[in-house]
Amino acid sequence: MGKMIYAILSNTNSDKLNALLFGMKGISGENLITVTFNEISAVVSHIKREELIADQASAIAFAGIIENIGQHFTLLPMRYGSMLESAELIQKMLEKNYSEFQQNLQKVENQSEFGLKVFCDSEKLKDEMRLKSETDDNPSVKSDEGIKKSVYLDYMNKKLKEHHLEEKLLNYIDVVIAEFTEKLTQLNAVSKIKKRCTATILIDAVFLLKKEKKDELVQVVKDSQNKHPELNYTLTGPWPPYNFVDINLK
Amino acid sequence: MSENKILCNTDTVDLSIEDISEEFDKLKNIEDSKLSLNPENADSGLAKLVLTLIELIRKLVEKQAMRRVDGGLLTEEEIERMGETLMKLEDKMEELKKYFNLTDRDLNIDLGPLGDLM
Known part of the structure; x- marks a missing residue:
């Protein structure tokens, strides 16, 4: 027993x-x-x-x-x-x-934990970014243009484009995170955020904040959702503070 | 649980419900993505482990190479040689994956709360 x-x-x-x-x-x-x-x-x-x-x-x-x-x-x-x-x-x-x-x-x-997951098909998002950068004739791909034709150089061109798209995607995620963390700071929330966890989970975050600020948090998430309709947000809570207890038991 | 815990959920579904439930299934079936070694599958289990590490290193090398190209410090010949090396490495990895009957998904270990390895 x-x-x-x-x-x-x-x-x-x-x-x-x-x-x-x-x-x-x-x-x-x-x-x-x-x-x-x-x-x-x-x-x-x-x-x-x-x-x-x-x-x-x-x-x-x-x-x-x-x-x-x-x-x-x-x-x-x-x-x-x-x-x-x-x-x-x-x-x-x-x-x-x-x-x-x-x-x-x-x-x-008197604080509770809330979880936020932001889903999106990252490949689809990258396709949209690719199309946009092609139509914008983006000068950021100048390094691609300097590379002349050969099988290996073609391969490098392809890889370089993928690399640029991945960087654009990460920058975009950083912008989304920065937008809502700025508002969360005003709510005195403590955040733990992971980005690009899987191909479809772009942001996986947990917040610790006063229980009575729940509605304000919901509004922050809804505002972000309205600003980025291409992303899918799921906010859950309140939970016990599973991710904010920091003890190494003796 | 005593109350509905979903406070806000997008209904404008660009991403299908299947995509989301796939993520939850992944959490539930986390066992599938773990490396399992036992006497019966020692060969394939070890191959999976080794190839996963090689693939991780290959991707890191590739990423570093792209940064160097982006930095504009390499000559065209150097970029071409780099392309040849990376392409051959990728081809060799494809060959090894085929030989051991492994897919890209097999080599992307689910690290639980940390997300996918690659």
């Missing part, structure tokens, strides 16, 4: 926490309880190692429990499968990492 850990949170309002957890079940059907050290608690449930199944349904159930608690408390979500053998070991873990937990709880207090 071990203990599955769902989240770490401040227990300054332990009555409210216990009332919330009363009757709530963990993924194996056992009651949710707390293990406490000073002012922080871990929400845990009993589980046998053999009951810990790494499948989608269990992971979603696990996230659902964190989500429910997160609607009432600022918390640090734990990764699915985080477990220790006993309450004593959890307490020691809380003690060893106490200051880091406290710092991270302060960092994410």
Whole structure:
């Protein structure tokens, strides 16, 4: 028998926490309880190692429990499968990492995470850019013109054009990112942004901001969408701050 | 989950729903894109691993070459020689992929949250 850990949170309002957890079940059907050290608690449930199944349904159930608690408390979500053998070991873990937990709880207090994915068929976009640069007679391809005919030079010309298009695409993504990050700075949002993750995901970003600024974030994304109708935006949230907790457990 | 988590989603679909669901399928079937080595497929698994690394290096070399050409510091002869080298490297890679029955997709490892390798 071990203990599955769902989240770490401040227990300054332990009555409210216990009332919330009363009757709530963990993924194996056992009651949710707390293990406490000073002012922080871990929400845990009993589980046998053999009951810990790494499948989608269990992971979603696990996230659902964190989500429910997160609607009432600022918390640090734990990764699915985080477990220790006993309450004593959890307490020691809380003690060893106490200051880091406290710092991270302060960092994410009353904040939520939002995810933004921007989709586009990058090849189609590059085709449009290619057409535009041909009609514009863009002088930026001057290096292509200097190369005279031969099989190898033709090959280099082709590669150079592909290289220029890829650079144009990356510049375009940078412009889109710069436009919305400028507005997000005004909302005091913290961002983590990856660009050109796959051929169709051009931007994959997560933001941490105050829960009450959700509508303003939606508006920023809608404005960007209106400005760039060739891109497809999906904004999700609010989520627990999965991507903004920075702790190396001791 | 307790509420609808999609706050904003584009309906003007240039990109089809199949394209998006393909991305989600990729996340679900991440196992497919992992390098799997076991006694039964040691040869092909190793070939996939080695060719993936070679392809990554080849693309980096190609990118660096394009930067040098762009910089305008190379003579036409140097560019031609570079073209010959890169073209032969690409042809050789195609040959090896065919030999080991691998596609470009096989060589593009899904690094999960980091995106695709190439």
